[in-house]
Amino acid sequence: MTLLLTKEDVRDLIEMPAVIEAVEAAFRAYSSDEVDQPSYMGIHLSTEGAEIDFKAGYHRSGELVSLKASSGGFRDNLARFGLPNGMGTVLLFDGQSGALTCVMDGSLLTGFRTGAAGAVSVRALARPDARRLAAIGxxxxxxxxxxxxxxxxxxxxxxxxxxxxxxxEAFATEIEATFGIPVTVEASAELAVAQADVVVTTTRASGVALRAGCLRPGTHVVAIGADQPGKQELDPELFRDARIVVDAAVQCAEKGELQHALKAGIVDGAHAEIGEVLLGRKPGRESVEQITLFDSTGMAIQDNTTAAAILRRARERGIGQPFDFLTQDR
Amino acid sequence: MTLLLTKEDVRDLIEMPAVIEAVEAAFRAYSSDEVDQPSYMGIHLSTEGAEIDFKAGYHRSGELVSLKASSGGFRDNLARFGLPNGMGTVLLFDGQSGALTCVMDGSLLTGFRTGAAGAVSVRALARPDARRLAAIGxxxxxxxxxxxxxxxxxxxxxxxxxxxxxxxEAFATEIEATFGIPVTVEASAELAVAQADVVVTTTRASGVALRAGCLRPGTHVVAIGADQPGKQELDPELFRDARIVVDAAVQCAEKGELQHALKAGIVDGAHAEIGEVLLGRKPGRESVEQITLFDSTGMAIQDNTTAAAILRRARERGIGQPFDFLTQDR
Structure with a gap:
């Protein structure tokens, strides 16, 4: 039987602490040779800017294969069809039989697992006394x-x-109301980061949104926005003296923030993958004064372990609709 | 709403004449720049010989994106889980919105669209008076x-x-009972083809199953078995004087029967893609004496148009279960 989970089901089932543990497990698995993630397939649609991507990941010890289909850039969807401009679907297959275990709406999953990646890096790399955060984007x-x-x-x-x-301003109002954390809107990215211990960049820009030279010593930077060739948020000079940790070395060199520092000849690679740091194989932060930088491009294995956590919880709580695609064969 | 179709639904809905038209449309679309088919993703599982592949295709004028997940090689599935050793799932996405239109069991689809490809090639390339068929495999x-x-x-x-x-012998009994066509089991592949106007090879061998020099003039060969690097059924010498038509030139050069003729330096490429022949852009058979050879490796766009035909028929007949993955957003 295949379990079907709607977007509403997933909203009920997805919980950030569990996603953080799932993503940390994904990073550890990736650095333990427990993961197979083939190059993704991307298709550009006739609608300008619209695309559908497919990312597959296999978690050997978890014995699950995931396939995430993500659509995006369908700008007229709301007006034309009453639909969001991007949607997602995740399939999970049993690694022991190849059977389709679960079809879940995947619209919420990418946002959660990407947020969780930032949190995993903060837990691993930020100073323990970090209290102030800058949000660029x-x-x-x-x-x-x-x-x-x-x-x-x-x-x-x-x-x-x-x-x-x-x-x-809308962000500030919402964050204060939701989490009770005071938010100050600053006139520039540089002013914001000058008062922070942890900096999160999420602008998805294609140029420098944050100049070098304004970070405080000991800051941890979570670089989220660059996940395609050409995308950029940070002045490559930021990499010069930072401890550079990436989710996946090959991927970040090609399409992460790291691509620009490599091109500029400022560094010749990352110091570690986050999984290697989590496993204790390579050091993370080396001093309280060091600037640490986590370059996140997103991996299929994060989708895999996150979807697996959602499926586990759905089974525990009896949520979702079982559907038998193979009736006649039973 | 997403339409869910079980294996039993698909069995009721799939009809060979419609699949033949769908596959012919796929070939025409492929040669009309109507198709985007990214390189497929393949994952090898821990179970030896077991794999899951993902193939995506976009049919621009049809405005559908397909994703086919195929599992295979799970040899113990029947004993361990009561499941077939290979299964399939096809997703169809609306090209105008990115929405998930259909999830159908895909176990039957590949066999049908591969069979249909052979038929399309016979209609396009075999002599009109061909009446006798050799089945190698x-x-x-x-x-x-x-x-x-x-x-x-x-x-x-x-x-x-x-x-x-x-x-x-089992094949002969079944074919005679099902289609009323007399079948003679021959002692060798060469004896079989010496009496045929159309030869179909489906052995999935990794060596020569059919030697050169035994085909009658004017024979049409449907080469199905080679769809991976290393797989081979035909003596490459068979290519020397044949009219060579492929489903996809790049793909056949890499993993079709053509790979071996190229490596042996016997030919430097195919004469045409089948879509080009169907569109009248390149000649197919040039004389009644000519041997024609169709090299079939299988394309995602065949899955796409075949699944689309199944979906159309399901809607016409009101078959399948609608399921709303996005309830809360409506």
């Missing part, structure tokens, strides 16, 4: 980062900057 | 080829050869 993923990071760090204050001042 | 796909080819050609007699004599 104030969209949905900025909200998700805070939702995740507050699970692993006591956030006393947030300094926010976004290209749209109105957007930043 | 007598497994499931051989049955499917006959099921398809008899829709486009009057088959008066079948000469069959398979590595297992018992398998060939």
């Amino acid at each position: 104030t969209g949905n993923q900025a909200r998700m980062q805070i939702r995740a990071i507050r699970e692993v760090m006591q956030i006393d204050a947030i300094h926010a900057w976004g290209r749209s001042h109105a957007g930043a | 007598t497994g499931n796909q051989a049955r499917m080829q006959i099921r398809a080819i008899r829709e486009v050609m009057q088959i008066d007699a079948i000469h069959a050869w398979g590595r297992s004599h018992a398998g060939a």
Whole structure:
């Protein structure tokens, strides 16, 4: 039997602390040769800017194969069809039989697992006494980062900057109301980070949103926005003296923030993958003064372990509709 | 709403004549720049020989994106889980919105669309007076080829050869009972093809199953078995004087029967893609004496148009269970 989970089911089942543990497990698995993630398939649709991507991941010890289909960029969806401009579907297959175990709506999963990645990096790399956060970019993923990071760090204050001042104000109002954390909207990214111990960049920009030279010693930077060739948020100079930790070395060199520091010849690679740090194979932060930088591009194995956690919880709580695609064969 | 179709639904809905038209449309679309098919993703599982593959295809004018997940090689499935050793799932997404339109069991689809490809090639390339067929290989796909080819050609007699004599006898009994076509089991592949106008090879061998020099002039060969690097059924010498038509030039050069003729330096490529022949852009058969050879490796766009035909028919007949993965958003 295949379990079907709607977006509403997933909303009920997905919980940030469990996703953080799932994503940490994903990073550990990736650095333990427990993972197979083939190159993703991407298709550009006739609608300008619209695409559908497929990412598959296999977690050997978890014995699950995941396939996530993500659509995005369908700007007229709401007006034309009453649908969001991007949706997602996740399939889980039993690694022992190849059977389709679960079909779940995947619209919420990517945001959660990306937020969780930031939190895992904060737990592993930020100073233990970090209390102040700068949010460069104030969209949905900025909200998700805070939702995740507050699970692993006591956030006393947030300094926010976004290209749209109105957007930043809305972000401030929402974060204060939701989490009771005071948010100050700053006039520049540099002013925001100058008051922070942890900096989260989520602008999805294609140019420098944050100049070098304004970070405080000991800051941890969570670089989320760059996940495609050409995308950029950080001045490559930021990499020069930082401890550079990535989710996946090959992927970050190609499409993460790291691509620009490599091209500029400032560094010749990352110091470690986050999984290696979590497993104790390589050092993370080496001093309280060191700037640490986590470059997150997103991996299929994060989808895999996150979806697996949702499926486990659905089974525990008896949520979802079982459906038998193979009736006649039983 | 997403329409869910079980294996039993698909069995009721799938009809060979419609699949033949769907596959012909797929070939035409592929040669009309109407198709995007990214390189497939394949994952090898811990179970030896077991794998799951994902193939995606976009049919621009059809405005559908398909994703087929195929598992195979789970040899202990029946004993351990009461499941077949390979299964399939097909997702269809609306190209205009990215919405998940359909989830259907895909176990039957690959066999049908592969059979249909053979039939399309026979209709396009075999002599109009062809009546006798040789089946080299007598497994499931051989049955499917006959099921398809008899829709486009009057088959008066079948000469069959398979590595297992018992398998060939079972094939003969079944084909005679199902289609009323007399089948003679031959002692060798060469004896079988010497009496045929159309030859279908489905052995999935990794060596020469059919030597050169034994085909009659004017024969059409449907080469199905080679769809991976290393797989081979035909003596590469068969290519020397044949009119070579492929489903996809790049793919056949890499993993079709053509790979071996290229490596041996016998030819430097195919003469045409089948879509180009169907569109009248390149000649197919050039004389009654010419040997024509169709190299079939299988394309995602065949899955796409076949699944689309199944979905259309399901809607016409009101079959399948609608399921709303996005309830809360409506």
